[in-house]
Amino acid sequence: MKLLNFRTEQGIRAGLLREDGVEDLAASGHWHGPAPFALEDLRWLAERVREPASGRVPLECLHLAPAVVAPEKLICVGLNYRRHAMESGMDIPVVPAIFGKFANSLSAHRANVELPSVDYKYDYEAELAVVIGREARDVPQSDALAYVAGYCCSNDLSARGAQLATSQWMAGKILDGFLPLGPCLVTADDIPDPQALTIRCFVNGECKQNSSTADMIFSVAAIIAFLSRLITLKPGDVIATGTPAGVQMGKKNPDWLKAGDEVSVEIDGLGRLTSHLVAPAPR
Ligand code: ZN
Numbered sequence: 706m707k708l709l710n711f712r713t714e715q716g717i718r719a720g721l722l723r724e725d726g727v728e729d730l731a732a733s734g735h736w737h738g739p740a741p742f743a744l745e746d747l748r749w750l751a752e753r754v755r756e757p758a759s760g761r762v763p764l765e766c767l768h769l770a771p772a773v774v775a776p777e778k779l780i781c782v783g784l785n786y787r788r789h790a791m792e793s794g795m796d797i798p799v800v801p802a803i804f805g806k807f808a809n810s811l812s813a814h815r816a817n818v819e820l821p822s823v824d825y826k827y828d829y830e831a832e833l834a835v836v837i838g839r840e841a842r843d844v845p846q847s848d849a850l851a852y853v854a855g856y857c858c859s860n861d862l863s864a865r866g867a868q869l870a871t872s873q874w875m876a877g878k879i880l881d882g883f884l885p886l887g888p889c890l891v892t893a894d895d896i897p898d899p900q901a902l903t904i905r906c907f908v909n910g911e912c913k914q915n916s917s918t919a920d921m922i923f924s925v926a927a928i929i930a931f932l933s934r935l936i937t938l939k940p941g942d943v944i945a946t947g948t949p950a951g952v953q954m955g956k957k958n959p960d961w962l963k964a965g966d967e968v969s970v971e972i973d974g975l976g977r978l979t980s981h982l983v984a985p986a987p988r
Pocket residue numbers: 781782783830832861945947948
């Protein structure tokens with residue numbers, strides 16, 4: 706299933722992306738409120754939507770919300786692709802390097818993302834995002850994918866000036882809207898091997914990153930196992946699994962992102978997630 710969230714005057718509702726448009730799951734009586742991510746709810750919903758209901762809304766007509774709303778945790782893995790670690794001039798990590806973002810960073814497909822004047826070294830990071838579907842604590846790597854609800858495209862937008870001003874990267878990562886997530890959540894049964902997906906990033910239509918999740922240093926399963934030894938992962942938690950080579954940081958003459966740019970992340974089977982970068986609105 707491909708599930709998305711969209712905004713209405715009555716709040717955020719769930720839609721099922723079908724080949725001929727979006728089924729409004731509240732209108733068809735199948736689900737009320739934002740799209741589920743707990744595995745038991747997903748299984749229940751999958752049974753109910755087997756027979757297509759009538760009525761479709763074109764995706765273009767919907768005001769989308771992020772693929773997951775109000776997660777307890779947004780965890781990012783840094784330097785998780787071999788060639789990206791090399792281009793950043795960093796050693797290949799022997800344990801995952803992790804940092805967090807907050808819910809203010811979430812933004813939806815086609816949303817405007819403001820680039821504040823605090824920084825000018827804005828950069829993209831196409832990433833495979835994993836959404837947890839079941840409470841995970843101390844899970845072995847061999848069993849870890851059984852805890853995944855699904856996957857989406859994400860973009861770990863980064864303000865490199867703030868990121869590299871101190872030893873902690875967080876200041877350059879937590880800006881409003883700096884974790885676009887979507888366009889939809891694709892449930893794990895549709896993605897049999899998360900380590901065999903082409904991942905790309907486009908800026909104004911030009912391909913800037915073109916890699917495969919096969920280049921990850923720590924696999925999705927290894928990351929879940931690692932994190933679950935530190936913390937309890939909860940349904941709806943989002944893990945951004947790192948970005949491949951091709952970011953502007955580390956280039957000799959970086960071409961930083963600027964207001965007016967359109968950035969898209971595309972991953973096999975997960976669709977295309979687009980963000981519009983804009984100057985801050987006057988306040
Ligand atoms: Zn990242």
